[in-house]
Structures are given as C-alpha cells and as structure tokens.
Amino acid sequence: MVREQYTTTTQGTNVQRPETKYLFNVGIYGWRKRCLYLFVLLLIILLVVNLALTIWILKVMWFSANGMGYLQVHSEGVRLEGESEFLCPLYVKEVHSRKDESLHLHSEHNVTLNARNADGNVTGRLNVGPNLVEFDGQHFQISSMNLDRKPLFTVNNTEAAVGTDRLRITGKEGALCEHSVETPLIEGFKGLNKAKELKLESPTRALRMNAPRGIQIKAQPGTIEGSSHLDIKLHSSEGTLMFDTETLRLPKLPQGTSGESDTDEELYEVCVCLDGRLYLALADEVSNCLAFSQVCQ
Structure with a gap:
C-alpha cells in the first residue's frame, strides 16, 4: 500500500x-x-x-x-x-453365557467374586483357587432349576441342611460323622448287578440309635449282623422287643447246671436272669429255670 x-486542480491548469x-x-x-x-x-x-x-x-x-x-x-x-481378558476389576450386575455354550472363567492365580452393599462393603465372597474353593458369607444355598426353586444344599452359621430326597454316598470308606446324625432312613447302595452291604460302625466309641416311636432294622435279601467288643443293649422304654423271623439262633448261650430230664432227647429252654442275661437249661415237664439259675449269680 x-x-x-x-x-x-481545476480544468485548464497545469500543476506538477x-x-x-x-x-x-x-x-x-x-x-x-x-x-x-x-x-x-x-x-x-x-x-x-x-x-x-x-x-x-x-x-x-x-x-x-x-x-x-x-x-x-x-x-x-x-x-x-469370544474370549476376553480383563486386566482390572469388572463390575457387573449379571453375567450370562450364550444359550448353546457354557461360561468359562480362567485366571492364572484365582477367580474371586465379590458382592457389595450400598455402602461398598463386601457382604459375600467366592474365591476359587488352585487347591481350594472358599466362600465367605452368612448364608450359602444351592437351589434346583425347577419352578419351585427347591433348596438342595444350605449352609449358615448354625447348621448345614441337605434338601434332596436322597443323599447318596459312594465313597469306599462311607461317611464319617463326628457327632449325631438325624435321618428317617439309612439304606445301602443298590447297584445294577447286586446291592452292597450297609455298615454302621464306630471303631473307637459307642454306636447308639434312638427313636421316639421305634427302630426298624430290615434286610430282606441278606442277613443282619451286629458285633461289639463289649455289650449290645436293646432297650424299649414302653414297648416290647420283637424279632420277626423264621429262625432265631443264639449259639453261644451258657448252659446251666446239668439236671435230669424225663425225655430221651436233650431239649433245652431259654431262661432269663433278673438282670436280663440269657442261659440254657434242660427242658422238662416243669421248668428248670429257677432250679438251675446259678449262671445269674
């Protein structure tokens, strides 16, 4: 610029x-x-x-x-x-897999699932480690997939309950119970070929079975065997002891003092002491239980 x-200038002027x-x-x-x-x-x-x-x-x-x-x-x-890797914590409300595939959670160390309340405090934790599955919470429950959502296994601070109709134990050593067990029925495993025997055993302590209305022990295809190092006591407070069988054998009963019998065959009768002990006495027209009761002394 x-x-x-x-x-x-005006016209006619010449100005330089x-x-x-x-x-x-x-x-x-x-x-x-x-x-x-x-x-x-x-x-x-x-x-x-x-x-x-x-x-x-x-x-x-x-x-x-x-x-x-x-x-x-x-x-x-x-x-x-597909597969995804999360390097930081993942906060979600629900996790679902596809309808035709299962859900897999992998980790090099462990998988931890936390449940928090509105204040951010952990109220429940499930930790799946390489050697241990640990759950921290007040109540743990496994429910069925039916419409009624029946609880199958429940654990809280006071008890553990199994809600199935039948509890099946397939281990060779059976189940080890350190305290009392309450159940309406104990039954041996029935396989395809043959049924396995049922054993109730207490190697170092006593074995007791109590019921307010009675105890029924039944073995239709086999035998019932009870052995103890000390005594076996069958007690009924208000009822009777009933052995419903075709043959009842007591092979090792002691025999009382020999007496005379009018019969040629050696027949014996079973006698009972006041303390409940049983012994044998020669049978006669008149009972010999009172005469030959020195076994009870």
Missing part, C-alpha cells in the same frame, strides 16, 4: 504532481513467509496422519454402530463374543 499526496517521499510495505515477506508456509504444511501433514491413524484404529478395533468388535452394546446390556 502506497501513500500518495494528491492536489486538486509532487513526488512521493515515503513508501510502507504491509505483509509477510522473506523468511517469515517461508516459515509460515512450512508451518501450514506441517499442520496439513499432521492432520492427514491423524486422520489416517483414526481410520486405521476404527478398522482394527472393528468399531460399528452397535459396539466395538466382539463387544456389542444393546439396550438390555453388553454382549461379548
């Missing part, structure tokens, strides 16, 4: 125009102009590279309108296909 001085004394150049010239162009060029290059990297990331991560790759976001939640 050039600043000039002008003088108004004064010479310009000062010139001012407005703009960017020289090395400043070259630096500006270089900066604009670098900015364009960075813009193009940034746009290319953004398009490459979108393509590699499989971004779409529904989500990113195997991770899809729906109105009912987030759906994840």
